[in-house]
Amino acid sequence: MRKILYLFLLIFLSNLGYTQEIDKLPADKLATEMANTIMVKWPDSLTHQPGATAKWSYDLGVFFEGIANIYAVSHQKHYLAYMQHMMDLFVQPDGSLSRYSLTDYNIDYVKNGRTLLFLYKATKEDKYLKAASLLREQLKTHPRTQEGGFWHKKVYPNQMWLDGIYMGQPFYAEWSASFDEVKNFDDIANQFLIIEKHVRDPKTGLLYHGWDESRQQKWANKFTGNSPNFWGRAMGWYGMALVDVLDYFPKNHAKRRQLEDILVRYAAAIEKVQNPQNSLWYQVLDQADRKGNYPEASASCMFVYTLAKGVRKGYLKRKFEESAVKGFSGIKQHFLEFDKNGMLHLKGTVQVSGLGGTPYRSGTFEYYMSEPVIEDDPKGMGAFILAADQMKYF
Template identity: 50%
Template sequence: MLKNTLNTLKVAILFVSFTFFSCKTASPKPVKTADSQNQAIISKDLKWSDKMALTLMKRHPESWQIDDSKAAKWDYVHGLVLYSFEQLYKKNPDARYASYVQGYLDALIQNDGTIKTYEIQKHNIDMIVAGRLLFNAYDKTKEDKYLKAMQLLRQQLTEQPRTQSGGFWHKKIYPNQMWLDGLYMGEPFYAHYTVTFENGKNLDDVAHQFEQIQLHATDPATGLLYHGWDESKQMPWANKETGNSPNFWSRALGWYVMALVDALDYFPKDHPKQKELVGYLNNVSESLAKFQDKSGLWYQVTDKMGKEGNYLEASGSSMFAYAFAKGVNKGYLPSKFKKIANKAFDGLTTQLMKVDADGTITLTQACQVAGLGGTPYRDGSYEYYVNEKKKDNDPKATGPFILAALELNR
């Protein structure tokens, strides 16, 4: 009797053990919580583009939080960074990247095509660039709201005040002024839109924007372009003869070369203005190459290398690396610019990069913001540019860094 009881007990224990281990083997992996994602290690073997993207996602779980935003807003920095995510997704179709971009659009594009926080009446050309994200969203879903949102931004360009010579004002509050920044903010979207929906009928107008800034803002001595041009020559920062601001700012020049390589995506080779734009890109690139520091980087004030207070700056250097690499890859620039771009990228990753224990990365020495005029007044002086605040992983650096990494396959 006792023997039978012991045998039964053994069988029961074996059954329970077998069930326990069977269940353990078959059980699904635990669902990742936000906390577990935040604790995830970013592998050192990943490409720099993925490292930066995953860093941003880890530090800003919602894409509208980029730039430490406290609420969702339609903004150029989100447009820039999330465009880099779109390009990354093409090379590495990780669903998290597409989802991150979509999250931004979900937060801001309403069912009737209106855009939360966007105010068309301000005629701020900075607000156009995030519209580049809408083309892909519309292609994928054919949802009317994305088309209507694009049409709304196109309406702004139709109504955008212009200089007498036909260049878009930077903002309504900055009359008669073109800034280099504005070429990136407006022209790639404008070119993409007119090719997609208007049979390219306004490509001449896109080219005209570059023609105007090239004609008026280029310095004949260095070949560099000044940050801003005031056609009226009324602004205190404007040269009374030329209307130009007094200094060369590397990020403004970065916006300009990125605007050229991105807008050129939509110009057919046989378009009469295509060669002209490629010429502008070659001219400014040759000029910029002369001011590259031995570290591979460029200074905040481009031509004042080594002057007290000046510093090697991350956003402009990332933008040049991207534009030069893409320019070579697209056949616009001679191959030597790929070497220049790689040297710049080496400078970014060895001189300005910090790597944390969890594998996240931080790009340092990025100017946070700079402009002309406004309140408090910004005079465009050397002292003004070198004393503006810096911000680690500023989106004006991280977006172009991802784009440069992709073009260089780093």
């Protein structure tokens, strides 16, 4: 533990007085600076409360993927040490997971499986593979809609949310590719196909935040089951899931082309709602001019990541590169800021947005405007690192 804290101190001291203009810094440098901020702010867990219990949270998995990408290039051991230290708060020596419950059937809990697989491949320690296998087991019995779509959570019955596609499917795909479970790719593709069929708006191509198969939720349209609005980060999650799953999807699989076609439709839809004045995307995507609406950092980062990776991998035409480049420029100008100590911060991320629950979240425009917008939200910072990592190629 002392060694890790010493490494964080070195990171912090190396940044003192570092106030170069953000626009002049290369994308990979900005990614590294944001990762360093994360490690200094949260050396032990995502809580600042002394003695508070660390929470098994998908936020960890989002920024760990960004940090893993940095480590893959730099091979600087303190990044790997940080990831191990944080995950070992949960992963026990026998591979069990503390503060995780399979029978909660929360798809959010599956997200960190990719970090566990990364740590297993990097360290060869069996406990990480055993822990990841618990998340794989959850997917075997996770409740589903009649068409086979994973419920978002057991406490949200009959519902699929765009968020949940990102939380579950990239891990499911990586596991299946890594352990020769090729039969799973039909199921993985169907998760994308089922929800897109139900939540895609034929006029705009945008995707509604959630869908209730039972049409019983107060927020659900009584005819379609859809929630009322297009939430930026929800579509951001879905896009990142698409390009990440395609990394593992068999080239000759019959449904691969369908996923690529979804990505093309998706890219065209989000390009249309990119604000021409600041090149960013808004909390409610199709209502940028409505009073109270605002450019939102995490969604903007996720869209840049999706477009840039889609172009780089050849899934999208080169024309979408311009949208990604403009978006990343807007992110740098609008959301990034160095403090007096040289630490890089990300402004403008909505802390949370959901549907139903207690207190009740209605999915209306007014609801989405009511949630707090904060600086240095971990999932926003993670999305920024991922976006910057892709933008280093452009």
